Amino acid sequence: MTRLKKAPQRMCVACGTRREQKSLVRIVQDPDSGLTIGGGRSSGRGAYICPNVECWNKALKGNRLEHRLRTTLTAGSRAALLQYMSSLQESDTNGKVFTEQE
Numbered sequence: 297m298t299r300l301k302k303a304p305q306r307m308c309v310a311c312g313t314r315r316e317q318k319s320l321v322r323i324v325q326d327p328d329s330g331l332t333i334g335g336g337r338s339s340g341r342g343a344y345i346c347p348n349v350e351c352w353n354k355a356l357k358g359n360r361l362e363h364r365l366r367t368t369l370t371a372g373s374r375a376a377l378l379q380y381m382s383s384l385q386e387s388d389t390n391g392k393v394f395t396e397q398e
């Protein structure tokens with residue numbers, strides 16, 4: 297108990313697991329710029345999802361994500377999310393943690 301870190305924790309919208317903010321993928325719905333996936337700095341209402349396909353599937357199939365973001369996902373947003381999800385597939389099988397790339 298001597299080394300208690302104060303890393304910010306967020307909850308995955310799909311499985312409800314609490315993890316460090318940086319180990320979750322952030323999704324932000326901004327009224328102006330639309331949906332941002334994995335962006336760190338955008339303001340707006342955000343949701344967090346574990347970097348694995350299972351959680352993304354769960355989040356996208358129901359309306360959990362939309363509910364959380366208080367928005368209706370456009371076809372474009374949904375397509376972007378699906379695309380992002382497909383990029384997770386590889387890392388998931390290797391058990392790697394997703395890292396943002398430029």
Ligand SMILES: [Zn+2]
Nearest residue numbers: 308311346351
């Ligand atoms: Zn999760």
